[in-house]
Amino acid sequence: MTAAEREQAxxxxxxxxxxxxxxxxxxxxxxxxxxxxxxxxxxxxxxVAKHLALLEQAxxxxxxxxxxxxxxxxxxxxxxxxxxxxxxxGDQWDDRLAALARTVAED
Amino acid sequence: MTAAEREQAxxxxxxxxxxxxxxxxxxxxxxxxxxxxxxxxxxxxxxVAKHLALLEQAxxxxxxxxxxxxxxxxxxxxxxxxxxxxxxxGDQWDDRLAALARTVAED
DNA sequence: GCAAAATGCAACCTAATGGTTGCGCAACCC
DNA sequence: GGGTTGCGCAACCATTAGGTTGCATTTTGC
Numbered sequence: 090m091t092a093a094e095r096e097q098a099x100x101x102x103x104x105x106x107x108x109x110x111x112x113x114x115x116x117x118x119x120x121x122x123x124x125x126x127x128x129x130x131x132x133x134x135x136x137v138a139k140h141l142a143l144l145e146q147a148x149x150x151x152x153x154x155x156x157x158x159x160x161x162x163x164x165x166x167x168x169x170x171x172x173x174x175x176x177x178x179g180d181q182w183d184d185r186l187a188a189l190a191r192t193v194a195e196d
Numbered sequence: 197m198t199a200a201e202r203e204q205a206x207x208x209x210x211x212x213x214x215x216x217x218x219x220x221x222x223x224x225x226x227x228x229x230x231x232x233x234x235x236x237x238x239x240x241x242x243x244v245a246k247h248l249a250l251l252e253q254a255x256x257x258x259x260x261x262x263x264x265x266x267x268x269x270x271x272x273x274x275x276x277x278x279x280x281x282x283x284x285x286g287d288q289w290d291d292r293l294a295a296l297a298r299t300v301a302e303d
Numbered sequence: 304g305c306a307a308a309a310t311g312c313a314a315c316c317t318a319a320t321g322g323t324t325g326c327g328c329a330a331c332c333c
Numbered sequence: 334g335g336g337t338t339g340c341g342c343a344a345c346c347a348t349t350a351g352g353t354t355g356c357a358t359t360t361t362g363c
Contacts, residue, residue, distance in 0.1 A: 104211035157330040264360040
């Protein structure tokens, strides 16, 4: 998977509110299963499972099979990429502001 | 618009690659119009206009009508909200790691 | 005044998305 | 061994999203 694809996967994963709730839940509590998560959310287990699959694709979550259940851990490292993208855009904007300020100062 | 709605708007706005390209373009260059942006992108002006409308809804961009054209400026402040969400999730994860490390240390 | 350029609005199309139900299979427990 | 629990897969459904074409409107420039 290329860097661009990973970036896209992360932003896509974060776009859905249910998915953010799932990720937040896993990150805050202990590793959880799809069934446990679905109990706290207004959707079915299968819907949660789909969201987990997407989060796993974005490497934001890591499944571990233990007995008959699959527990998911949060692996938020890819969030760094997204944060980097945003700060880069923000900095570009700041640079333009700074350049504009210099131009004004020169007048 | 509530905080949750603003958060949702930002994450939604960032989810589409064309929209990210538009935002990056506006943030890096000087304020641009839909027509100018469309010239550099593989989509029509109307598609760009829709993306700009969505970015504006997320307060990531600000339109200014000058004569017959509408120039858009980047206003990346809302990105802070998204970054805050991500760092919060990441920190929760770090806290769990730290707690786990303490538990292990106590053994 | 009139042609050209830029925008905005509306209708429409297609594919993707988020969700559901139903079912088969593996693992646990008594 | 047999019931129960948890998962995964597949089919299906409704809505949204991204994109297009077409047209009417405003502003500019000669």
